[in-house]
Amino acid sequence: MKTLVLGAVAALRCVYAQDSVSFDFDNYGKDDASGTPYQTFKSNADVKPPQLQINKNETGLADGLVFIGVDGAPTSGQNWPSIWDFSPDRMGTLVWTGNYTEPFDFRTQTYKGEPVLTFWSGELLDGYGHGSYYILNQSYAEIAHFSAVGYKELSDLHEFSITTDDTALVIIYTPKQADLSDVGGDQDGWIFDCVFQEIDIDSGRLVFEWNASTHVGVNETVNELGDAGSEASPFDYFHMNSVLKDANGDYLISGRVMDAVFKISSSGDILWRLGGKQSDFDVADDAVFAFQHDARWVDANQTRMTIFDNGPTDAVGYSRGLLFDVDQAAKTVSLIQEFYNGAKTFAKFEGSLQVLDPTSTDTNYFLGYGNQPFLAEFSADGTLLLDVQFGATNAVNGYRAYKLAWTGKPATNPDIHLDADANAAYVSWNGATDVEWWDVYSANATNGTWRYAASANRTGFETTVDLGGGGVDKYLRARAVNGSGDALGWTRATDGNGMFDASGDVDEEKNSTSSSAVSTTASTTARSTGSSATTAAAASATSGLAVRIGRGMVEKVVVAVVVVALV
Ligand SMILES: *[C@@H]1O[C@H](CO)[C@@H](O)[C@H](O)[C@H]1NC(C)=O
Ligand SMILES: *[C@@H]1O[C@H](CO)[C@@H](O)[C@H](O)[C@H]1NC(C)=O
Ligand SMILES: *[C@@H]1O[C@H](CO)[C@@H](O)[C@H](O)[C@H]1NC(C)=O
Ligand SMILES: *[C@@H]1O[C@H](CO)[C@@H](O)[C@H](O)[C@H]1NC(C)=O
Ligand SMILES: *[C@@H]1O[C@H](CO)[C@@H](O)[C@H](O)[C@H]1NC(C)=O
Ligand SMILES: *[C@@H]1O[C@H](CO)[C@@H](O)[C@H](O)[C@H]1NC(C)=O
Ligand SMILES: *[C@@H]1O[C@H](CO)[C@@H](O)[C@H](O)[C@H]1NC(C)=O
Ligand SMILES: *[C@@H]1O[C@H](CO)[C@@H](O)[C@H](O)[C@H]1NC(C)=O
Ligand SMILES: *[C@@H]1O[C@H](CO)[C@@H](O)[C@H](O)[C@H]1NC(C)=O
Ligand SMILES: *[C@@H]1O[C@H](CO)[C@@H](O)[C@H](O)[C@H]1NC(C)=O
Ligand SMILES: *[C@@H]1O[C@H](CO)[C@@H](O)[C@H](O)[C@H]1NC(C)=O
Numbered sequence: 365m366k367t368l369v370l371g372a373v374a375a376l377r378c379v380y381a382q383d384s385v386s387f388d389f390d391n392y393g394k395d396d397a398s399g400t401p402y403q404t405f406k407s408n409a410d411v412k413p414p415q416l417q418i419n420k421n422e423t424g425l426a427d428g429l430v431f432i433g434v435d436g437a438p439t440s441g442q443n444w445p446s447i448w449d450f451s452p453d454r455m456g457t458l459v460w461t462g463n464y465t466e467p468f469d470f471r472t473q474t475y476k477g478e479p480v481l482t483f484w485s486g487e488l489l490d491g492y493g494h495g496s497y498y499i500l501n502q503s504y505a506e507i508a509h510f511s512a513v514g515y516k517e518l519s520d521l522h523e524f525s526i527t528t529d530d531t532a533l534v535i536i537y538t539p540k541q542a543d544l545s546d547v548g549g550d551q552d553g554w555i556f557d558c559v560f561q562e563i564d565i566d567s568g569r570l571v572f573e574w575n576a577s578t579h580v581g582v583n584e585t586v587n588e589l590g591d592a593g594s595e596a597s598p599f600d601y602f603h604m605n606s607v608l609k610d611a612n613g614d615y616l617i618s619g620r621v622m623d624a625v626f627k628i629s630s631s632g633d634i635l636w637r638l639g640g641k642q643s644d645f646d647v648a649d650d651a652v653f654a655f656q657h658d659a660r661w662v663d664a665n666q667t668r669m670t671i672f673d674n675g676p677t678d679a680v681g682y683s684r685g686l687l688f689d690v691d692q693a694a695k696t697v698s699l700i701q702e703f704y705n706g707a708k709t710f711a712k713f714e715g716s717l718q719v720l721d722p723t724s725t726d727t728n729y730f731l732g733y734g735n736q737p738f739l740a741e742f743s744a745d746g747t748l749l750l751d752v753q754f755g756a757t758n759a760v761n762g763y764r765a766y767k768l769a770w771t772g773k774p775a776t777n778p779d780i781h782l783d784a785d786a787n788a789a790y791v792s793w794n795g796a797t798d799v800e801w802w803d804v805y806s807a808n809a810t811n812g813t814w815r816y817a818a819s820a821n822r823t824g825f826e827t828t829v830d831l832g833g834g835g836v837d838k839y840l841r842a843r844a845v846n847g848s849g850d851a852l853g854w855t856r857a858t859d860g861n862g863m864f865d866a867s868g869d870v871d872e873e874k875n876s877t878s879s880s881a882v883s884t885t886a887s888t889t890a891r892s893t894g895s896s897a898t899t900a901a902a903a904s905a906t907s908g909l910a911v912r913i914g915r916g917m918v919e920k921v922v923v924a925v926v927v928v929a930l931v
Contacts, residue, residue, distance in 0.1 A: 400756045402441025405826045406781040406790040412441045416456045420751035426720045426728040428767040433467035436761035445470040457824030460795035468521035471766040484521045492537040493521035503775040512536050513570040522605040532563045533607045539598040546583040553593040558604035576602040584641050587621035606658050618659040625659040651699040658716040672715035682708035685717030685731045705740040706751045716764035732765025739765040772797045780855035782840045791842045792826040799844040804829050806836035810857045810864040815871045
């Protein structure tokens with residue numbers, strides 16, 4: 365099911381300017397021949413996220429950051445989880461990326477009452493995966509890492525959803541002997557059984573387990589046997605790709621090659637099938653779907669459902685997000701709204717549709733194209749507001765895309781790079797969401813007195829701070845400041861060649877007594893990036909809050925290394 369274009373080496377010409385997201389070039393969007401465009405940064409050489417192409421951005425986008433697990437086989441850049449900012453001032457810029465390869469189902473969830481990042485990472489196989497599940501806290505530290513119970517090696521990539529009881533719902537693909545005569549195969553053939561588990565994350569206790577083969581016959585599949593059916597190549601007859609638990613304790617699962625969504629009771633019985641060969645529902649013609657992903661209830665009353673329809677009828681011809689009206693009593697399904705991007709992309713597998721405010725019908729919708737690197741946001745009536753491509757087609761997958769609230773407080777220090785020739789400092793802080801602007805200071809020694817040099821509003825992952833015409837001392841360091849004027853962290857010091865631990869006084873008095881000089885400098889250094897110390901100073905003054913760095917205070921450099929242990 366998964367056709368990945370492998371091979372081809374990274375081509376240097378595919379490295380484009382950092383944080384410059386509005387561009388157009390011939391190869392983008394074509395097959396992977398030219399490699400996947402990615403970004404590099406002067407202040408942080410470790411991260412190489414995709415370069416985005418923004419085809420459309422309209423006003424009316426919902427709040428929140430965008431979560432993409434970049435996976436598949438990019439011929440360049442990194443296949444890591446990534447968080448993006450699509451606010452007007454930072455449209456399409458990176459917020460965080462971290463060293464976990466082939467991430468699937470990357471998003472925020474709530475665990476033990478705290479906002480966390482969750483994802484699967486591991487080895488991507490032919491339509492399924494062998495890996496494990498990760499939970500990171502707001503400092504991007506791993507606070508849980510686990511596998512399916514009794515199937516450590518077989519923990520699959522399709523689902524990692526956390527319930528209100530802090531249990532996890534996960535899927536396992538496991539080979540099992542089965543009679544394949546209904547699909548033209550051997551009586552003693554092999555299938556991939558699809559198992560889902562509910563696991564208490566803290567204790568590792570198995571709460572519930574269900575498998576398809578006990579309840580659903582091979583004769584219900586719409587998949588073709590082909591060469592499959594042996595122990596070495598089991599027949600993927602069900603292909604479970606989403607599981608969620610509702611407030612009544614029932615489960616909703618999607619079987620891709622069943623063309624059906626199933627409701628399972630807490631005792632394991634199938635309450636109904638929606639779609640497929642044995643549908644209990646009458647599905648309206650324009651609501652018929654195939655090879656779907658990501659079945660979800662929208663409302664607690666279960667009157668609306670969303671899915672990603674991968675394999676629409678020839679009459680439709682493109683993949684789409686579908687919002688259904690579901691009447692469980694009358695057993696009818698009708699289409700409320702369909703969602704598709706400007707290119708009417710066909711995405712053969714993976715994909716997602718998210719209702720950004722499930723409590724309202726006046727909400728935006730967020731669409732991920734799964735195996736094709738596109739995402740889109742829509743207003744309530746289906747108007748396309750945001751249309752983005754984040755990789756070369758057939759090379760990069762996103763599985764599901766989400767827009768969610770997130771506050772990141774990295775335990776690392778921010779990073780700085782000084783380019784004396786450009787008279788500029790480049791500053792970034794992987795994962796810090798609260799930085800409003802940067803102040804740069806200089807000193808004649810790493811333990812000298814640090815005097816104010818320049819400021820700039822945060823413009824994206826990396827912000828360029830023009831050092832102005834006033835001249836700066838040998839060493840430079842910068843501090844990240846939040847919207848109330850509080851310092852969130854300091855970079856180490858640099859002279860443009862090396863990095864050094866810094867100490868010494870911050871000349872606060874000098875800074876505050878020469879505020880007019882600061883403004884003058886700033887006004888002559890405002891750049892097209894839209895950054896200016898004048899406005900930063902104005903914002904600081906307006907807030908009326910003193911910056912909480914005392915004279916003579918020695919800054920402690922605290923570096924917490926997030927250890928990444930890939931299983
Ligand atoms: C967003 O859209 C506006 C209006 O079309 C355009 O000028 C701007 O360049 C776009 N921004 C990005 C980052 O593509
Ligand atoms: C990512 O982690 C792997 C495994 O720990 C390591 O070998 C690799 O150097 C890391 N890559 C980067 C860019 O940090
Ligand atoms: C995240 O976990 C690390 C390691 O347990 C801890 O030091 C840190 O304080 C936590 N951060 C948050 C925001 O909870
Ligand atoms: C599937 O469920 C049946 C009945 O609960 C059980 O006997 C069987 O071991 C399960 N198989 C797998 C692969 O989990
Ligand atoms: C599959 O087989 C079962 C058991 O014989 C039968 O009840 C069911 O109707 C069959 N389904 C299809 C789609 O043929
Ligand atoms: C859910 O159904 C109940 C009972 O019919 C109704 O009172 C309630 O308003 C419904 N909630 C929503 C969000 O529609
Ligand atoms: C750093 O050295 C230069 C040149 O000697 C001097 O002009 C400047 O005042 C010094 N800066 C500080 C903060 O002492
Ligand atoms: C700074 O470091 C130098 C060299 O280690 C030392 O001689 C000097 O006394 C230090 N200055 C201050 C202000 O601590
Ligand atoms: C800025 O940081 C301070 C200290 O952590 C915090 O009290 C304040 O609420 C923050 N302000 C904003 C706007 O985040
Ligand atoms: C800098 O940020 C402040 C506060 O967010 C904002 O009011 C101001 O317009 C920004 N300045 C520029 C030049 O974008
Ligand atoms: C120095 O001045 C700049 C610009 O006015 C301001 O952003 C910053 O908070 C000040 N720093 C200190 C330490 O007072």
